[in-house]
Amino acid sequence: MTAALLAWYDRHARLMPWRTGPAEKAAGIRPDPYRVWLSEVMLQQTTVAAVRKYHERFTTLWPSVADLAAAEDADVMAEWAGLGYYARARNLLKCARVVMADHGGRFPDTHDALIALPGIGPYTAAAIAAIAFDRPETVVDGNVERVMSRLFDVSTPLPAAKPELTDHAARLTPRDRPGDHAQAVMDLGATICTPRNPACGICPLRAPCLARQRGTQDDRPVKAPKKPKPQRTGYAYVGRRADGAWLVETRPDKGLLGGMLGFPGSEWGETPEPTPPLRAEWRPAGEARHVFTHFALTLTVMVAELPPANPERGHFLAADRFDPTALPTVMRKVHEVAAPHLDVERPGASG
DNA sequence: TATCCGTGGAT
DNA sequence: TATCCAAGGAT
Incomplete structure (x- = not known):
C-alpha cells in the first residue's frame, strides 16, 4: 500500500x-x-x-x-x-x-x-x-x-x-x-x-x-456537531490629525489579534458602551463586518479630525508610515470604511 | 477535554 | 447567503 x-x-x-x-x-x-x-x-x-x-x-x-x-x-x-x-x-x-x-x-x-x-x-x-x-x-x-x-x-x-x-x-x-x-x-x-x-x-x-x-x-470522517456563532458588536475609532497622522494602537500580546496594529475601540459584546480614545467630534462613518472563527462582529466605525493632544489610548502614526496592509483584516475593513471620510489637506498639495 | 485563536476560497 | 474547512497550538 x-x-x-x-x-x-x-x-x-x-x-x-x-x-x-x-x-x-x-x-x-x-x-x-x-x-x-x-x-x-x-x-x-x-x-x-x-x-x-x-x-x-x-x-x-x-x-x-x-x-x-x-x-x-x-x-x-x-x-x-x-x-x-x-x-x-x-x-x-x-x-x-x-x-x-x-x-x-x-x-x-x-x-x-x-x-x-x-x-x-x-x-x-x-x-x-x-x-x-x-x-x-x-x-x-x-x-x-x-x-x-x-x-x-x-x-x-x-x-x-x-x-x-x-x-x-x-x-x-x-x-x-x-x-x-x-x-x-x-x-x-x-x-x-x-x-x-x-x-x-x-x-x-x-x-x-x-x-x-x-x-x-x-x-467519512464523522465529525462532532459545531456550536453556533454568537453575534457581537462594538465601536472602532479612526482619527486623523491635521497633518494626516493616524491614531492607532498596538494590541496587547495576548488574546485576539494579539501584537497586531489596530484602531482603538470598545469592548466587543452584546451591548458595548462607546469608548472614544480622546475628546473629539466623533461621527459615524459606517459599519465594518467581519466573521472570526468563533463569533461574528459588526463594528460601528467612528471618525474624527483630532487635535494634536496626546491620546489616552494608542499613538499617532505619520501618514507616510501608515500602511493598511500591515493591519489584520478586520482592521483593514475598518480603515476602508473610515478613510473616505478622513481626507486631509496635505502639506504642499493644492486642491 | 473544551475553548480560543483568522482568513479566504469553494460549494 | 450559509456553511465548511485548511499541513494546529496554547491553555
Missing part, C-alpha cells in the same frame, strides 16, 4: 517553494529545515494557496533563521498581517530566537527537541522531523485524518477518533522515505481524497480503501 502511494507521489507531488525539486531530490539533497519549519507554521489551519506568497516574502526578507531572529517584532507582525492566527507569528519569532540561543542556529532534528520549541506541537514536530530530516515520524493533520478514516472506514466521530486514526497512520509509516510518505498522504488528501467529492476513481489507494468498498466515503 505504501509503495503504491509513494509511486503516485513521485508522479504527482505538488511543486512548492519549500520543497526540493526533482533534480535536487535525485541528488539526495534535503530541503532547508528553516524553510520547512516556516512553511509548516504558516500552513497550520491555512491553505497552501494563501501561504505561498507569504513564504516567498518571508524567505526573501529573512533568508535564514538568524536573519529572522534578528528582525524587529513589528516588522514580522506587519508581514504576517492577513494570514491570521497571529500567535503563530509571535511564536515564530520566539522559536527563531531559541534556535539561535540554544541550538547554535540549527534546527534540532528530533521530534522531542522540536516539540519543545514555541509554536511547534505534535503535528509540526513530526512534520519537520520527517520532511526535513527524513525521520520515520507519523504526521497526522486534517488530511491524514480524512484519508485514514476512509481507508479504514472509521465511524468514530472526531475529535474522539484521533488516537484511532493516529494508530492507523503510524502502522502505515515506512522506514524508507518517511518524509515523502508523510507528504504523499497529505497531497493525496488535498488533491484526491478531498472532503467533498473525492476522486476515488483515480486514487492509488482505491483497492484497499474500506470506505470505497462500502460506499461510505461521503460520510
Whole structure:
C-alpha cells in the first residue's frame, strides 16, 4: 500500500517553494529545515494557496533563521498581517530566537527537541522531523485524518477518533522515505481524497480503501456537531490629525489579534458602551463586518479630525508610515470604511 | 477535554 | 447567503 502511494507521489507531488525539486531530490539533497519549519507554521489551519506568497516574502526578507531572529517584532507582525492566527507569528519569532540561543542556529532534528520549541506541537514536530530530516515520524493533520478514516472506514466521530486514526497512520509509516510518505498522504488528501467529492476513481489507494468498498466515503470522517456563532458588536475609532497622522494602537500580546496594529475601540459584546480614545467630534462613518472563527462582529466605525493632544489610548502614526496592509483584516475593513471620510489637506498639495 | 485563536476560497 | 474547512497550538 505504501509503495503504491509513494509511486503516485513521485508522479504527482505538488511543486512548492519549500520543497526540493526533482533534480535536487535525485541528488539526495534535503530541503532547508528553516524553510520547512516556516512553511509548516504558516500552513497550520491555512491553505497552501494563501501561504505561498507569504513564504516567498518571508524567505526573501529573512533568508535564514538568524536573519529572522534578528528582525524587529513589528516588522514580522506587519508581514504576517492577513494570514491570521497571529500567535503563530509571535511564536515564530520566539522559536527563531531559541534556535539561535540554544541550538547554535540549527534546527534540532528530533521530534522531542522540536516539540519543545514555541509554536511547534505534535503535528509540526513530526512534520519537520520527517520532511526535513527524513525521520520515520507519523504526521497526522486534517488530511491524514480524512484519508485514514476512509481507508479504514472509521465511524468514530472526531475529535474522539484521533488516537484511532493516529494508530492507523503510524502502522502505515515506512522506514524508507518517511518524509515523502508523510507528504504523499497529505497531497493525496488535498488533491484526491478531498472532503467533498473525492476522486476515488483515480486514487492509488482505491483497492484497499474500506470506505470505497462500502460506499461510505461521503460520510467519512464523522465529525462532532459545531456550536453556533454568537453575534457581537462594538465601536472602532479612526482619527486623523491635521497633518494626516493616524491614531492607532498596538494590541496587547495576548488574546485576539494579539501584537497586531489596530484602531482603538470598545469592548466587543452584546451591548458595548462607546469608548472614544480622546475628546473629539466623533461621527459615524459606517459599519465594518467581519466573521472570526468563533463569533461574528459588526463594528460601528467612528471618525474624527483630532487635535494634536496626546491620546489616552494608542499613538499617532505619520501618514507616510501608515500602511493598511500591515493591519489584520478586520482592521483593514475598518480603515476602508473610515478613510473616505478622513481626507486631509496635505502639506504642499493644492486642491 | 473544551475553548480560543483568522482568513479566504469553494460549494 | 450559509456553511465548511485548511499541513494546529496554547491553555
